[in-house]
Amino acid sequence: MIPVTKPFLPSEKEFKSYTKSIWERQWLTNNGPLVNTLELKLKEYLGLDHLLFVSNGTVALQLAIKALDLKGEIITTPFSFVATTSSIVWQGCKPVFVDIDPETFNIDASKIEAAITPQTSAILATHVYGNPCDIEAIQRIAGKHNLKVIYDAAHCFGTRYKNKSIFAYGDISTVSFHSTKLFHTIEGGAVITTDPDILKKLALMRNFGYSGVDTFSEQGINAKNCEFHAAMGLCNLGHIDDILKKRRYLSEQYRLRLKKLDVQFQKLENPEDFNYAYFPVLFETEELMHESKANLELAQIYSRRYFYPSLSALPYVDNVIMPVCDSIAKRIICLPLYHTLTISDLDLICRILLRSQNFGEKQMARAKQIGVLIAEQLKSKIKSAAVKTNGIL
Numbered sequence: 001m002i003p004v005t006k007p008f009l010p011s012e013k014e015f016k017s018y019t020k021s022i023w024e025r026q027w028l029t030n031n032g033p034l035v036n037t038l039e040l041k042l043k044e045y046l047g048l049d050h051l052l053f054v055s056n057g058t059v060a061l062q063l064a065i066k067a068l069d070l071k072g073e074i075i076t077t078p079f080s081f082v083a084t085t086s087s088i089v090w091q092g093c094k095p096v097f098v099d100i101d102p103e104t105f106n107i108d109a110s111k112i113e114a115a116i117t118p119q120t121s122a123i124l125a126t127h128v129y130g131n132p133c134d135i136e137a138i139q140r141i142a143g144k145h146n147l148k149v150i151y152d153a154a155h156c157f158g159t160r161y162k163n164k165s166i167f168a169y170g171d172i173s174t175v176s177f178h179s180t181k182l183f184h185t186i187e188g189g190a191v192i193t194t195d196p197d198i199l200k201k202l203a204l205m206r207n208f209g210y211s212g213v214d215t216f217s218e219q220g221i222n223a224k225n226c227e228f229h230a231a232m233g234l235c236n237l238g239h240i241d242d243i244l245k246k247r248r249y250l251s252e253q254y255r256l257r258l259k260k261l262d263v264q265f266q267k268l269e270n271p272e273d274f275n276y277a278y279f280p281v282l283f284e285t286e287e288l289m290h291e292s293k294a295n296l297e298l299a300q301i302y303s304r305r306y307f308y309p310s311l312s313a314l315p316y317v318d319n320v321i322m323p324v325c326d327s328i329a330k331r332i333i334c335l336p337l338y339h340t341l342t343i344s345d346l347d348l349i350c351r352i353l354l355r356s357q358n359f360g361e362k363q364m365a366r367a368k369q370i371g372v373l374i375a376e377q378l379k380s381k382i383k384s385a386a387v388k389t390n391g392i393l
Ligand SMILES: *Cc1c(COP(=O)(O)O)cnc(C)c1O
Pocket: 056, 057, 058, 059, 080, 081, 083, 084, 126, 152, 154, 155, 175, 176, 177, 178, 188, 189
C-alpha cells in the first residue's frame, strides 16, 4: 500500500534522548525548556526574530484574526484547507472569496480590489502547497486600502521568498506542524509577526491572557503547546535538510517521468526556494482525474483530492461561483509524496498514470474505429437497399 503521505518519524532512541529529560524534570507543559529550545532553534533555522509555538495551525489562524482585532469582511481564497475559511467564520467575520490564479493556484491578486468594500478589514491568503502568493501585489493593495494581511503559510516550512523565510511576510503568518506537514511536532503550529505589539498580544493570548501570577491583561485562550511535542520537533528539525532535499528530488523525478502525461503542474514562484511539500497534478477533466485515481487505487496507491471541494461551497458561507477554483478543485489530486517513498514506488505510480492515459487514448481510438466501421456498414447497407429499391428510399 502506498499512502498519499506518511509522517516523518525519528528513531525511538532519538525521541527518548529528549523525553528522558522530561521525566527528570517532571515539567510537562507551560513554557517548559524543550518548548523554549524548539522556539529558539526554529527562529535560528528560519532566520526569524520571533516565533510563537502553539497547539496547532488552526488555532494559530484564530489567534491571528483575534490579535489583529479584525471585524466585518475578510478577503480570502476558496482554494485552501477548510481551516482557512472556518477560522474566519469562527471569529465572527465574513469570508469574501476571490478567485484563484489558474497557474499558481493562489489567490488572484488582480481580482482583490474589486472585492473590497467599506467592511473589509483584511486579506487572508494561503500560499498554496507552499508556493508564495503574489506578496508584493497583495502588500500594495493592503497598504492602499489600509487592510491587514494574514498568510496561512501552513504548507510553507522551508520555503523562502526574496532571501527570507516566507513566514516573515504579512502582518502575521501562521504555520501548521501537524503530522502530515513537512516539518511536524505531531500536533502543533506557530504564529509569526515582526510587530512587537502584536507579538506581545499573541504571547498573552496563547496562555489565557496571563500577564502575571494572578493578572490577566488580555482575553486569552489555551493555545500553548507541550514538552512532548517540542521533543518531536527538536528531533525532526535535525532531519529537516534531509527531508527537504528528498522531497525536491522526488518531485523532480515525478516531473521528469510525467512529462508525457496530459496534466498541468503548479507554476512555481521560484523553484530554487520552494519546499516541495506536495505533488499536485491537474487533469484536463474531472473524468480523467477519477479514472487515474481509480487506476492507482486498484494497485493500492492512494492519491488525495486536495483541496476539494472549493471552500466557497461550504454550507456555512455565502455560496458564490468561483469559475477558476471550482474547475481546478474538481480536477486536481496530490500524488504520494513522503520522505520514505522509494523511486521504484514512484516509478510504479508514474507508469500507472501513463498507462491509464494511453489506455484512455486507445479506447478513444478504438471507439472511433468502431464508429467508422459501423458508419461504413450502414452506408453500404443503405447503398444496397438503394440498389434494391431502385434509388427510391
Ligand atoms: C493543515 C492546514 C491548516 C490547519 O493546521 P492544523 O495544524 O491541522 O490545525 C490550516 N491551513 C492549511 C492550508 C492547512 O493545510
